[in-house]
Amino acid sequence: xxxxxxxxxxxxxGTRPIRxxxxxxxxxxARYAADLVLPGMLHGHILRSPHAHxxxxxxxxxAAEAMPGVKSVVTGADFxxxxxxxxxDLAKNVIARDKVLYEGxxxxxxxxxxxxxxxxAANAIVVNYEVLGHSLTIDQTMSxxxxxxxxxxxxxxxxxxxxxxxxxVARTCFxxxxxxQAFAESDVIVEREFSTTPIHxxxxxxxxxxxxxxxxxxxxxxxxxxxxxxxxxxxADVLGWDTSRVKVIxxxxxxxxxxxxxxxxxxxxxxxxxxxxxxxxxxxTRDEVFRATGPTPGSKLKLKVGAKNDGTIxxxxxxxxxxxxxxxxxxxxxGCMTVVSPYTMxxxxxxxxxxxxxxxxxxxxxxxxAPMAAFAMDTLLDEVAENIGMDPIEIRLHNCPSEGDPAxxxxxxxxxxxxxxxxxxxxxxxxxxxxxxxxxxxxxxxxWFNIGEASSATVNLNENGTATVVxxxxxIGGSRASMALMAAEELGLDVYSITPVVGDTxxxxxxxxxxxxxxxxATGMAVVEACRDLKMQLRQRASTAWDCDVEEVEWVDGHxxxxxxxxxxLSLAAITAAAKRTGGPLGATASLNARGAGPAFSTxxxxxxxxxxxxxxxVLRYTTAQDAGTAIHPSYVEGQMQGGVVQxxxxxxxxxxxxxxxxxxxxxxxxxxxxxxxxxxxxxETIIVEVPNPSHPYGVRGVGEVGIVPPLAAxxxxxxxxxxxxxxxxxxxxxxxxxxxxxxxx
Amino acid sequence: MSRTHVICNINGDDVEFxxxxxxxxxxxxxxxxxxxxxKEGCGTGDCGxxxxxxxxxxxxxxxxxxxxxxxxxxxxxxxxxxxxxxxPLQQCFLEGAALQCGICTPGFLIAAKALxxxxxxxxxxxxxxxxxxxxxxxxxxxxxxRSVLEAAVQIRETV
Ligand code: FES
Ligand code: FES
Numbered sequence: 001x002x003x004x005x006x007x008x009x010x011x012x013x014g015t016r017p018i019r020x021x022x023x024x025x026x027x028x029x030a031r032y033a034a035d036l037v038l039p040g041m042l043h044g045h046i047l048r049s050p051h052a053h054x055x056x057x058x059x060x061x062x063a064a065e066a067m068p069g070v071k072s073v074v075t076g077a078d079f080x081x082x083x084x085x086x087x088x089d090l091a092k093n094v095i096a097r098d099k100v101l102y103e104g105x106x107x108x109x110x111x112x113x114x115x116x117x118x119x120x121a122a123n124a125i126v127v128n129y130e131v132l133g134h135s136l137t138i139d140q141t142m143s144x145x146x147x148x149x150x151x152x153x154x155x156x157x158x159x160x161x162x163x164x165x166x167x168x169v170a171r172t173c174f175x176x177x178x179x180x181q182a183f184a185e186s187d188v189i190v191e192r193e194f195s196t197t198p199i200h201x202x203x204x205x206x207x208x209x210x211x212x213x214x215x216x217x218x219x220x221x222x223x224x225x226x227x228x229x230x231x232x233x234x235x236a237d238v239l240g241w242d243t244s245r246v247k248v249i250x251x252x253x254x255x256x257x258x259x260x261x262x263x264x265x266x267x268x269x270x271x272x273x274x275x276x277x278x279x280x281x282x283x284x285t286r287d288e289v290f291r292a293t294g295p296t297p298g299s300k301l302k303l304k305v306g307a308k309n310d311g312t313i314x315x316x317x318x319x320x321x322x323x324x325x326x327x328x329x330x331x332x333x334x335g336c337m338t339v340v341s342p343y344t345m346x347x348x349x350x351x352x353x354x355x356x357x358x359x360x361x362x363x364x365x366x367x368x369x370a371p372m373a374a375f376a377m378d379t380l381l382d383e384v385a386e387n388i389g390m391d392p393i394e395i396r397l398h399n400c401p402s403e404g405d406p407a408x409x410x411x412x413x414x415x416x417x418x419x420x421x422x423x424x425x426x427x428x429x430x431x432x433x434x435x436x437x438x439x440x441x442x443x444x445x446x447x448w449f450n451i452g453e454a455s456s457a458t459v460n461l462n463e464n465g466t467a468t469v470v471x472x473x474x475x476i477g478g479s480r481a482s483m484a485l486m487a488a489e490e491l492g493l494d495v496y497s498i499t500p501v502v503g504d505t506x507x508x509x510x511x512x513x514x515x516x517x518x519x520x521x522a523t524g525m526a527v528v529e530a531c532r533d534l535k536m537q538l539r540q541r542a543s544t545a546w547d548c549d550v551e552e553v554e555w556v557d558g559h560x561x562x563x564x565x566x567x568x569x570l571s572l573a574a575i576t577a578a579a580k581r582t583g584g585p586l587g588a589t590a591s592l593n594a595r596g597a598g599p600a601f602s603t604x605x606x607x608x609x610x611x612x613x614x615x616x617x618x619v620l621r622y623t624t625a626q627d628a629g630t631a632i633h634p635s636y637v638e639g640q641m642q643g644g645v646v647q648x649x650x651x652x653x654x655x656x657x658x659x660x661x662x663x664x665x666x667x668x669x670x671x672x673x674x675x676x677x678x679x680x681x682x683x684x685e686t687i688i689v690e691v692p693n694p695s696h697p698y699g700v701r702g703v704g705e706v707g708i709v710p711p712l713a714a715x716x717x718x719x720x721x722x723x724x725x726x727x728x729x730x731x732x733x734x735x736x737x738x739x740x741x742x743x744x745x746x
Numbered sequence: 747m748s749r750t751h752v753i754c755n756i757n758g759d760d761v762e763f764x765x766x767x768x769x770x771x772x773x774x775x776x777x778x779x780x781x782x783x784x785k786e787g788c789g790t791g792d793c794g795x796x797x798x799x800x801x802x803x804x805x806x807x808x809x810x811x812x813x814x815x816x817x818x819x820x821x822x823x824x825x826x827x828x829x830x831x832x833x834p835l836q837q838c839f840l841e842g843a844a845l846q847c848g849i850c851t852p853g854f855l856i857a858a859k860a861l862x863x864x865x866x867x868x869x870x871x872x873x874x875x876x877x878x879x880x881x882x883x884x885x886x887x888x889x890x891x892r893s894v895l896e897a898a899v900q901i902r903e904t905v
Contacts, residue, residue: 018840025848026836028783028823032849035782116766202883204787204795205849254785254849255883286788477846477884635843639885643846646886670792670881678887679871679878 007630007690011557012488013698016635017495019481021252033208033224033251034283041210042071042111044269044282045118047125048292049100049107052358052663053134053147056098056127059108064121069113071276073121076107078271080240087237089327093361094238094267100129101149101326102358103664104291106264111272111280134358134663138300138321141167141357149326149356169328169354174336174408177347182315186306190383193302194376196712196730197656198295198323201365202647202675205254206289211269212279219270221248226256226474227513231263232505238267246270249504250474257476257647258364259294261513290668294363295657297323297331299372303339305380311390311398315347316340316377322369324354325361334369337409338709339377341447342418342601343399348408358663364515366644367448367705371651371712378444378713379726392443392717393426396603407599417627417691418445418601424625424687425603431623439609439620440721446602446709450702451516452594456509457526459487459534460587463580465573467493469530470503472511473523477643477704478636482520483527485632486698490531492558493572509591517702520632521693522594528697529590541575541582596695600706602626604645608718615738617653617719619680624710625687629701634688637703642684644707650676651708652715656731750813756781757825765812772796774812775822783823783852787881794880797853797860798822804860806879823852826859834897834904835859842893846884853880858894866902870895 024030061073076097082088095106108125112118135141135149148165155162157171183189209223225231228248236243253260265282273280284293300321306314318339322331332352340348362368385395400419407413422445425431435441458470469487473479480500488495511523539553542560546553546567554561559569579586607620624641631637654674658666667673692699716727725740749764756779763778772789775781775798787793789808796807799821826833835858838844845851854877861868861876868876873894874887882890 016843019843021848022840022845025845025851026823026832026839026855027827028781028852030848031782032785034786035776037780203847203849204793204881204883205785205847206787253847255847257883283786286790286793478843635889636846639843639846639889642886642888643884644886647883669790670788671790675881675883676887677878677881678874678891681874681887683870683891684886684888 007692010489012485012495013630013632014634015485016633017481019478020484020500021475021480030252032205032254033210033222036210036222036251038210038212038279041279041281042113042276043115043118044109044111044272044280045115045122046106046268047108047122048288049096049103049105051100051129051131052103053132054100054129055132056096056100056107057130058128060126061108063126064110064124067117067121067124069117070110070121071278072111072272074109074268074271079238079267082237087234090234090262091238093327094264102360104288104360106292109268109272111276135167136358136659136663138323138355141355142321149358153328153356167356169324169356172333172336172352174348174350177315179315179317179347179349182347183306186314187309188384188387189304189306190380190387191304192380192726192728194728196299196372196375198298198359199365199651199655200290200295200673201257201259203255203257203259206284206286207264207293208283209265209269210279210281211266211273213270213273218245218247219273221246221266221270222251223248223266224251224253224260226253226260226476226515228474228505229472229510230261230513231266234263235266235270239270247504247506250502253474253476255476257366258368258515261364261515262294264293286670287668290673291665292360295360296365296368297325297362299323299335301372301376303376303380305384307384307388309388311388311395313343313345313399315345318350320351320373321353321355323359324356325359326356327361328356329354329362331362331369335373338370338447339373340408342396342445344401344405366647366708370446370448370709371648374444374446374709375712375716375730378710379716379728382717382720383726393422396445397422414598415691415694416599416601417689420689420691421445421601421603421625421627424689425605425623428605428623428687430621430685431605436607436609436620439607440718440723441605441607442714442717442721443603443605444710444713444717446706448517448600448706448709450521450597450600451518452522452597453512453516453518454593455511455523455526456589456591457523457530458508458587458589459527459530461534461572461576463576465571465576466497466499467491469498469500469527470508471523471527472503472508473514473519474502476514477640478633479519481636482524482632486524486527487531490528490535491572492555509589517600517704518597521597521696521700521702524700525594525696526590526592529592530588533588533590534586537586537588538572538575542570544582545570596693598629598693598695598701600627600701600703602706602710604710604714606714606718608715608722610719610722610737612723612741615734615741617732617737619649619682621682623685623687624707625689626703626707627689627691627701628703629693629696630690630699631688632698632700637688638686640703641686641707644705645684645711646676646681648708648711649715652712652730652732654731654733752813752816754815754818754820756820757822767813769812770808771810771812771815772807775807781822781824785849785852787849794853794857795850797856797880799856799860802863804857821856823855826855833859834900835894838893838897838900842889842896844885844889844893850880850882854882854890862898862901866898868898
C-alpha cells in the first residue's frame with residue numbers, strides 16, 4: 001500500500017510499467033560480464049594468499065610460465081607503487097606487493113587458453129612467505145602488542161598525535177552539550193556492549209570482467225560494476241595509465257548492494273591482455289568472492305542511553321569501533337554520524353574508532369555502518385521504553401526530529417518523513433493485530449543520508465517521435481524504468497516510446513557510482529533537466545512554424561499547443577519528423593552535481609517466534625514503512641524495501657564470517673554462509689510513505705539503502721519480547737539463542 | 747586430451763557437443779553450446795542460478811557432469827517461451843517486478859516451472875519450499891512468490 005500525501009496528478013510517475021530491460025532478463029538474453037566471449041579470448045585466474053598476514057619473500061613464476069596454454073603471468077612487481085597517491089591502497093589490494101594482509105589477498109595472476117589451464121598454472125607459482133602474527137578481532141588489533149599491518153599508520157584524530165604506528169586508523173568524535181549532565185538528569189540509564197561480524201553483500205553474480213587491450217595502448221573493459229566511470233579512473237590509476245586510455249562498458253550487473261563500487265580484477269585483466277595481445281576474461285569463484293571481496297565491517301559498540309520518565313532522551317554516549325579490513329577506511333565515522341539520527345537529544349558524546357585487521361578490505365553494503373549502530377541504539381531505546389512502561393512507537397514519536405532541528409552530524413534537518421513512517425506503522429494492520437502466541441514483536445527505525453553527486457544524461461528525440469535516454473548510471477534494481485517514467489512525464493510521451501540506456505564511458509558524460517541511493521534522485525534530475533531543455537527546443541520549433549512568440553507555445557501532453565488558439569496543436573512526432581528542415585535533430589544533454597538529496601527514514605515492525613527447545617527463530621510477519629519522497633515506479637521501490645529488509649533479516653539471524661585460528665575463512669560458500677531463502681520468510685509488507693523531497697523536481701528521495709538499517713534491532717527487540725533475552729551479539733543464530741536461554745535459566 | 751561426444755536435445759533442438767570428462771554441464775552449456783542464460787552463482791549446488799530441467803526434472807547443471815547429459819532432454823530458460831509467446835511464468839515475473847538484477851531469474855523460472863508442471867495449484871508455503879534451493883539477494887522473494895502463484899492461476903485458467 002501507499003500512504004500518499006496530496007501530490008500533483010502525474011500521468012506516468014507512480015505507475016508500474018514493465019521495465020524495459022525485463023524481457024531480456026526473463027528469456028536469458030541479458031548479457032552480464034561473464035557472458036561475453038571475444039575471439040581469441042584467454043581466461044585469467046588469480047593466485048591468492050593462504051596466510052592472513054605474511055611477508056612475500058619471493059615469487060617464482062617460471063614453472064607456471066612454461067605450462068601449456070599460458071600466455072601471461074603477472075605479480076605485484078608488474079604494477080607501479082602509487083605510495084600515498086589516490087588509489088594507492090586500492091592498488092595494493094588489487095595485487096599484493098611486499099606483504100599479504102589477509103587470506104585471499106591476490107598475489108599473482110595467470111592468463112591461459114582455458115580456465116583449467118590458468119588454474120593449474122596459478123597453482124604452479126611458488127611463493128615464499130614469512131608468516132607474521134595476525135589480528136582477527138577489534139580487541140586483538142587495538143591491543144598494544146598487535147602485529148602492525150601498515151608501518152606508517154599513525155592514528156588520526158588524537159591530540160597530540162601518537163608517535164608510534166598502530167592498527168587504529170582514526171578516532172572520530174561528535175559532541176553536543178554535556179553528557180555527564182545528561183546522565184545526572186536521567187530517570188533511567190541503560191547501557192550495553194554489542195558486537196557484529198562482517199557480512200557479505202552476497203550478490204549472486206560473482207565479480208567478472210573482460211579486458212581487450214589494443215596495440216594502440218588503449219583498452220576496453222566490460223565489467224560488472226555499479227560505476228563504470230570509477231572503474232575507469234581506478235583501473236587507470238592502478239596501472240599508472242592516463243584515464244583516457246581506458247574505456248569501460250557496463251555489462252548488466254547481477255547485484256551489487258555497494259560491493260561493486262570498487263575494483264578487484266580489471267587492472268590484472270588489462271595488463272595480461274596488453275602482454276598477451278589477446279582479450280582476457282576473469283571471473284571469480286564464489287569462494288574468491290567471500291575470501292577476497294568486500295564485506296561490510298564487523299563492529300564492537302558500547303552505548304549508554306539516558307532518559308526521563310516521560311520518554312525524553314537526555315543523552316547518548318557511544319564508543320564504537322569498526323573493522324576496516326586490511327586497509328584504512330572511515331566506517332566508524334559513518335557509524336557516529338548515523339547512530340542517533342532518528343532521535344533528538346540535547347547531549348551526546350559519540351566516539352568512533354576505525355581499525356585495520358587481517359580481513360578483506362571493507363566495501364560498502366547498503367547504508368554502510370548504519371545498521372550496526374541502529375542495532376545498538378534501537379535495542380537500548382526499547383529497553384528504556386520497557387523500563388518506563390511506554391509504547392515503543394510512542395517513545396520514538398516523542399523523540400522524533402522534524403524539519404529545522406539540528407541533525408546529530410551537523411546540518412539542520414530538511415523536510416523529512418520519520419514521523420510519518422512511525423505513524424504509518426502505528427496505524428498499520430500489523431501493529432494493531434495481537435501478537436501471535438509464543439511470539440514477540442519488535443520495532444525499530446533507521447536513517448540513511450542519501451547522496452547526490454555528479455550525473456549526466458543525454459536525451460535524443462528520434463525521427464519517428466520516440467526518445468532515447470542515455471545515462472551513466474548502471475541499473476542495479478530497475479532505475480532504467482524510473483528514468484523512462486520521468487522522461488515520459490516531462491515529454492508527454494508514452495513510457496514505452498522511450499528507450500532508457502546505460503551508456504559507456506565514451507558516450508555519456510561523467511557520472512558517479514550508483515551508490516548512496518542516488519541514481520533515481522540525481523541521474524533522474526539530469527534526465528528531467530535534459531527533457532526540459534528539449535521541451536524548450538520543441539516549443540521553439542513550433543513557434544518558428546507558427547511564426548509566433550515562443551511564449552505563446554505551451555507543451556501539453558506531448559504536443560506544442562498555441563495558447564491563443566490560432567494553430568492546430570503539433571505532436572512531438574510531427575515536430576521530430578520535420579526536424580531536419582526546421583533546424584536539425586533534437587537532442588539535449590544535462591550534467592549536474594545534484595544537491596539536496598532528501599534523507600531517508602524507515603520504521604519496521606516484526607513478529608518472531610522462538611523455539612525454546614532449539615533456539616530456532618521464525619519470522620512470522622514483517623511490515624516496513626519507508627519515506628520514498630515520491631515513488632517513481634512503486635514496484636521497484638517496494639522491491640528495494642523488501643530486499644533491504646531480507647538482507648537485514650539474514651544479518652540479524654544467520655549470516656557471519658567464521659575464521660579459524662590462522663585467519664582462514666571457514667564458511668566461504670553459500671552452503672555455510674547462509675543467506676535467507678524463500679522458505680525462511682513471510683511476505684514482506686510495504687508501506688510507501690511519500691513526503692516529497694523539495695529539492696527534486698518530482699520529490700524523489702533515494703530508497704535503496706535505509707531498508708537494511710532497522711531489521712537488526714527490530715528482530716532483537718522481537719526476540720526479547722518473545723523470550724525476555726536481550727541479544728547483543730549478532731547473529732542471533734540458534735546456538736546463540738539456546739546458550740542465552742540456558743544462561744537465563746541458570 | 748580426448749573429448750567426449752555428447753548428443754542430447756536442448757530446448758527442442760538436437761545438439762551435439764564435445765566436452766572434457768570432468769567438465770560440468772553448466773560449463774558445457776555456457777562455453778560449448780553458448781546458452782548464456784544458464785547462470786553461475788556458486789558452482790557448488792547452493793544457489794540454483796544454473797537450474798535446468800533434465801528429462802523434466804529440476805537439476806543444478808553445475809553438479810552434473812557434461813557427459814551425463816548424453817541422450818537426455820534438457821530445458822533451459824532460453825527454451826521456456828513458445829516463439830514470441832512468453833511462458834506465463836515469464837510474463838508474470840515481468841508484470842510482478844519479480845526481478846531486480848535478474849541474475850537469479852533464469853534459475854527461478856526453471857525451478858518454478860518444475861514445480862507447476864508437477865503441482866499446478868501450490869500453496870504459498872509449497873512455492874516457498876520448492877524455490878528454497880534458489881537464492882535471490884535482491885528481492886526478498888516476496889514478488890517472486892507472488893508471481894509464481896499468479897502464473898499458476900493463469901495456467902490453470904487457460905487449460
Ligand atoms: S551455480 Fe549451480 S547451484 Fe549455484
Ligand atoms: S534479482 Fe538479483 S539476485 Fe534475484
